[in-house]
Amino acid sequence: xxxxxxxxxxxxxxxxxxxxxxxxxxxxxxxxxxxxxxxxxxxxxxxxxxxxxxxxxxxxxxxxxxxxxxxxxxxxxxxxxxxxxxxxxxxxxxxxxxxxxxxxxxxxxxxxxxxxxxxxxxxxxxxxxxxxxxxxxxxxxxxxxxxxxxxxxxxxxxxxxxxxxxxxxxxxxxxxxxxxxxxxxxxxxxxxxxxxxxxxxxxxxxxxxxxxxxxxxxxxxxxxxxxxxxxxxxxxxxxxxxxxxxxxxxxxxxxxxxxxxxxxxxxxxxxxxxxxxxxxxxxxxx
Numbered sequence: 636x637x638x639x640x641x642x643x644x645x646x647x648x649x650x651x652x653x654x655x656x657x658x659x660x661x662x663x664x665x666x667x668x669x670x671x672x673x674x675x676x677x678x679x680x681x682x683x684x685x686x687x688x689x690x691x692x693x694x695x696x697x698x699x700x701x702x703x704x705x706x707x708x709x710x711x712x713x714x715x716x717x718x719x720x721x722x723x724x725x726x727x728x729x730x731x732x733x734x735x736x737x738x739x740x741x742x743x744x745x746x747x748x749x750x751x752x753x754x755x756x757x758x759x760x761x762x763x764x765x766x767x768x769x770x771x772x773x774x775x776x777x778x779x780x781x782x783x784x785x786x787x788x789x790x791x792x793x794x795x796x797x798x799x800x801x802x803x804x805x806x807x808x809x810x811x812x813x814x815x816x817x818x819x820x821x822x823x824x825x826x827x828x829x830x831x832x833x834x835x836x837x838x839x840x841x842x843x844x845x846x847x848x849x850x851x852x853x854x855x856x857x858x859x860x861x862x863x864x865x866x867x868x869x870x871x872x873x874x875x876x877x878x879x880x881x882x883x884x885x886x887x888x889x890x891x892x893x894x895x896x897x898x899x900x901x902x903x904x905x906x907x908x909x910x911x912x913x914x915x916x917x918x919x920x921x
Contacts, residue, residue, distance in 0.1 A: 644682055646704050649695075651723035658704035659724075660696040663689025666757065667728055668917075670696040671721065673739020673764070674840060675805070676823045676900070677703030680738065683906030684913065691917055692734060697724060699741070701835035703826060712839040714740060714847055718747035725755050732757035734917060738902055739764055739872075743848055750854035758920060759862040759887070760913060763873040763899050766880055767852060768845040772872040774807070782840040788833035795824040807871050808899040815904065855884045861920060863890035865912045867897025890916055 648656035660678045662685045670681040678696035685694040698705040699717055708716055721744060725733055734757050737745030742764020749756045765771065771779050781787045794800035798817035801824050806812045827833040862885050866878035875893065882888045894901050894908045902909050 644679060644685070646678075646698070649697075649724050649727050651720060651727055653723055654700060654708060654720050655706050657700075657706075657720065657724055658698040660685055661693070662686070663692055663694045665692050666734065667731070668692035668694050668734040668736060668913075669721070669725070670694065671735070671737040671741030671744050672696070672699060672702070673741050673899075674702075674836065676739075677826070679703075679819055679822050680900065680903050681736075682903070684736070684902060684910060687906065687910045688913055688917075691914065695724075695728075697721070699744075701826075701832050701839060703822075707831050707835040711842065712835050713842045714743055714747065714839075717744045718751065721745075721748050722752060722755070725752075730755065734758045734760070736760045736762070736913070737764055738762045739899060740843075742766075743770060746848065746851060746855065749858055749860055750851045753858060753860055756860045758916065759858070759860050760865060760916065761862070761881060762865050762902060762909065763867050763870045763878075763897075765848060766873070766877040767848050769873065769877060770845050770848045771840075771843045774871045779840055779843060782837045785837070787840065788827070788830070788837040791824065791827035791833045791836065792830070795828045796821065805900070809904055810869070810896060810898050810901075811904065819903075852884065855881075856886065858885045859887045861889055861916075862887040863892070863912060863916050864888060865892040865894065865909050867894045867899065867901040869896045870899050872899055 644660045646658040647661050650656050672680040677698045681696040701707045735745045742761045798820045801820040802812045864878050868875050892912045
């Protein structure tokens, strides 16, 4: 079951052999840039980047499995399964290089992709995201506990049509929750009125554990793909120290930007710093 988010950007699909038709926002021309979001949201998180950078890149923002208009997997959903899906999308696009951009768990997925298949990543941009043993972050453990107890799916469905409740649920991820319009908030949570989507997301969150990212630390140390870190400095989930950790571990890091006062979802709320950083980063490698 796919639920069209209210006033959402137009979706097309990219068909993968394992997961079927993945919903994507596909805008612009040129080399492909692939944007990966985190839990509870969808490709709409990147709407300002997709619109602003279409002159430089074919910007593709995926609705990850069990999010947006994309399907749920047939079995258990984990971050490893999400990474497999992203690699299948890259293959479906022709198997060439992509500029990979990740936020939240999307950044963790990007780390898995670049350590497994560095040859398909032209460049890597990581914004505030899960790193190493901060997966899930301490401030998220209460939500994970609810998921592990089996109550999260019901809660997601209960607030899916209530923008104020969604705004409250996402408030720690935003500097100014009131700045995000009701339609965008509904677009994030509308899919969770479908029991299959809500249950799959619940299982996804319940499954998160540090070992999946701790295991790739050594491989991150071999990543020479051009990499930049663009990090909001006021994030309760992913403090600035994790940006520094990445900069010290990944040899390919050549650019670092701090978004003063930015929180987790700054790409949506304060898009200009990221848009400018991506434009500089990509243009320098044209």
